[in-house]
Amino acid sequence: MRKIITSTGVSKNYHNQEQQFSVLNDIDLNIYQGDFVSIIGKSGSGKSTLLNILSGIDQPTNGQVLVNCTDISHMSANKLDVWRGKNIGLVFQFFQLIPTLTVLENIILPMDFCKVIPATKRRVRAEELLAKVGMVDKANKFPSILSGGEKQRVAIARALANDPDIILADEPTGNLDSATAKTIFKLFSQLNEQGKTVVLVSHDPDCQKYSSRTIHIVDGEIKNSPSRPLSTEEVRQHA
């Protein structure tokens, strides 16, 4: 299997007035094309920091991140923005839709930014993506009238705008009830079946039912991942 994301010796340190402290410590991680990985760990263990480093939103203090054979650890911010738009679809807990744009316009925006999809095809593509997530009837509405689950569907359609190989999602169901969360996990699962590599940070033990493997982060380090999904009780002990 082809490695699509590789982190080697990745560390992240912060410092306050008194001392330096380590948030991630020597993370070696391989994610393969077609993987569906869930990342779990206690609040503050470093999950979001790791995801942000894998997407180039954040820079590691030490170490290297290769995504699709590109070293993103030290790419300039401008280059990274365009690179990310083409290669990675991001999904967040609080959706981060632009309130002044319609649902359709929210999905066209990353296409306008990256210019991979020809201008004449962007609107039709946005409609197709909305159909894929079951939201085509809301294309001309503004995000504020949508339910949380609907907002997340739109955010997932937006993440697919430039047809990236990789979807990274940070607590995508953290703001949703459990029934809605299930539909969102299923959507990620479908995307994975259609060839997307998916990495999902979640507190919800259900995510493991959909992912192919689980990575535990404990105090900024990867602990050995079990070969079987953890029970709800075991995840609670970790989360």
Ligand SMILES: Nc1ncnc2c1ncn2[C@@H]1O[C@H](COP(=O)(O)OP(=O)(O)OP(=O)(O)O)[C@@H](O)[C@H]1O
């Ligand atoms: N910009 C920053 N400056 C200083 N410390 C930070 C910064 N960003 C994160 N941290 C610290 O790094 C640690 C890991 O944070 P991170 O957000 O990665 O945790 P997490 O596992 O995603 O937690 P949660 O499950 O609550 O989202 C925390 O102790 C946090 O306070």
Ligand SMILES: [Mg+2]
């Ligand atoms: Mg987090």
